[in-house]
Amino acid sequence: NAGVTQTPKFQVLKTGQSMTLQCAQDMNHNSMYWYRQDPGMGLRLIYYSASEGTTDKGEVPNGYNVSRLNKREFSLRLESAAPSQTSVYFCASSEAGDQPTDTQYFGPGTRLTVL
């Protein structure tokens, strides 16, 4: 049981390049999330998927797109990377997502640098 896995662990991009961050969970969870972590700002929600087939914007969606490929996988795409997207990206999942007490389980993160 690997929990939440993310690839790649590290990535360096040039401004304007595109890339997709992959996330998968093996806990049969319904809800999945993408966050970014910046120093002194905690984690901020980019996009989430309450259930397979649905996606919605979070607090900071600009410059990103997502795909909920199936129940296990939730990818985050940067179409044209900018230096402001340099950050650590975390994927998370929760069993239901429709209860305020649901625990979110986090992946190990992807450290992205945009030059």
Add this chain to the structure above:
Amino acid sequence: AQSVTQLGSHVSVSEGALVLLRCNYSSSVPPYLFWYVQYPNQGLQLLLKYTSAATLVKGINGFEAEFKKSETSFHLTKPSAHMSDAAEYFCAVSARMDSSYKLIFGSGTRLLVRP
């Protein structure tokens, strides 16, 4: 809107000393609160959560937190710090978004443990 504020971006204690990490919340509805820990170069891991069942919540690794409505606080404590407690700690509140819930994180407190 719901929010959490963590006082002190860095806290330093000696090994064996009391750990106190502060979190205050703002919420117009009864809050559901969480503490997560992030060890270096890892994802976030749940320490404990307040679900209104009991005001004193015990978590993993000897940590506990007390919900105080009168003070709008949910401070995290541990009687005796261990070197392995050195990490970043995040307080979070659950907030409703459409038919699901998201976590709103504080900015984090980095705990340093001195030998």
